Amino acid sequence: MPLVDMPLEKLKEYQGINPRPADFDAYWDRAIAEMRAVDPQVEFVPSEFQTPQAECFDLYFTGVRGARIHAKYVRPRGAAVPHPAVVLFHGYTGNAGDWNDKLAYASLGYSVLAMDCRGQGGSSEDVGGVKGNTHQGHIIRGLDDHPDNLLFRHIFLDTAQLAGIAMGLPEVDSERVYAHGGSQGGALTIACAALEPRVKKASTVFPFLCDYKRTYEMDLAKDAYQELRTYFRHFDPLHEREDEIFEKLGYIDLQFLANRIRGDVLMLVGLMDTICPPSTQFAAYNKITAPKQLVVYPDFGHEHLPGSADKTIQFFLKD
Template identity: 35%
Template sequence: MPFTDLGLDELIGYHPESTDPRDFDEFWRRTLDEARSHSGAVKAERVTAQYGLRTVDVDDVRFPGWNGEPVAAWLLRPRGVDGPLPVVVTCIGYSGGRGLPTDQLLWSAAGYAQLVVDSRGQGRDTPDHGMGDGTQWVEGFMTKGIDSPENHYYRRLITDCVRAVDAVAELPGLDGNRIVVTGGSQGGGLALAVAGLSGDRVAAVMPDVPFLCHFREATQIAEEGPYLEIVTYLRRHSQHRVRQTFATLDYFDGVNFARRATAPALFSVGLMDPVCPPRTVYAAFNSYAGEDRTMTVWPFADHGGGYGANPPTQLSWLLDRGLAPER
């Protein structure tokens, strides 16, 4: 597989023009205020025994997300540790959900608590009721409700992920001052959005090969993956929808969230990634507002990034920033 994008020197200096909507901040303030106006407690049920785990406790969690609708999550933590524990809020990649708790044992093995957030409509435990807008969209989620930012699918999913950070305060044994948000691909884009919308409540963010960044360029150069859903939609519905489509997507672009995020950030990029081309990742990284930002470059990696080499990099980076669990 060849390199799919610019050379590394060009990527390091890549700064896209701003596509920041004038009312971006007001849109998200109104969206989150509305979500938080719905009452509903965070609920957690201990289910460890169902999974045969001896060193990790598992809670099946429900917290109020978009429109107060219940969002499923797993809470995993090392057994016998009282805390308060630093917590890793994990957002999930495209077309996946929270899966099984046995899929997510790394962070509890390292001494962290972990909140694994289901993706509405993608995971099996959190349905997406949508907005009933009647918009035509191709298979997938990228163009669902793309007629306006109010209707778009990612307004709901991003809101859910921000509300997951809110839910940490209602779960016992977690340290609300040490919340780390992470995820790969779609999860990385969601983590960036949460960092941009949650202010200093997020202590660190780790977006791996992040999706949902620099839409206008990504749709022109991505060779595989969900960006092509947008291309298919515009091909089917002709040129007259191009302007409105990208005007909607600007409200969900990781580049615009990065401009508002200040927590220490550890990005990663694969220079042979055909799904999230390196230029789109560097667009967010180079726009990031926080001074403490680091890029892990995997020169010969595809969309899998660093694969098994990435977690040790993350653990070391968190340790250096005082975000490791006490021993």
């Protein structure tokens, strides 16, 4: 079997090396309390794009720190009420994508909510306001400020808030809300299911944002993780603060949120992945205590995994 990381049997045992902050649980309990105190002021604006089978809306809500977050909302016409819903999350720097790729779910009678991450390629607002570097990268945004100001903290909370909004829609069955995404979207799927544990099922494809120190030590702090190296080069060239920096990144390391998931999990991993190394993904997968299943693609990296979308739909259909 090809290898860029550990053998598969070792991956299935790996528990990660990034330090976990001692107050990690209190940190996220405090964050969730902040989210729940926000009045989301949900707004639906009919889109110019409509189909005979589905109604399409631009959905807006207010997230933590006052940012206005955008999602595409597709609601099937004539579907049973209540019906399932899927929340979708995009890759790093991207956006919620076109309307048409949500229609497969609408054809099954599912509503779809696809979020634009704040400050990335879509229409969500980034209110900023942190000390320190903002030149490159969301992983390190807020790293020189209080941990409560890390940008990915807010993005993780946006995912949970959107799932909660979906559960409150009169047309949606609150007990059949699912989450899905790949890469950053896979990471946000884990965050969503962990911070909103009522999410029934989560399908995560090669998730990002796990076990930062492992990525760095593998000399793979490049591409999506390049900002880790950039941060050290600019702000800690002698690595005098290395332990402190990785521990702070531990607040937004999804391997430590994974044990909060209560719904069923499907994870798809390519063993040749040099963007999000397999061991970092397994660090999260191995900490999931909820029902879970793993699909391994030995010869694939961070790329389209054949059949992965079909496997996700079949996973959601099996109630």
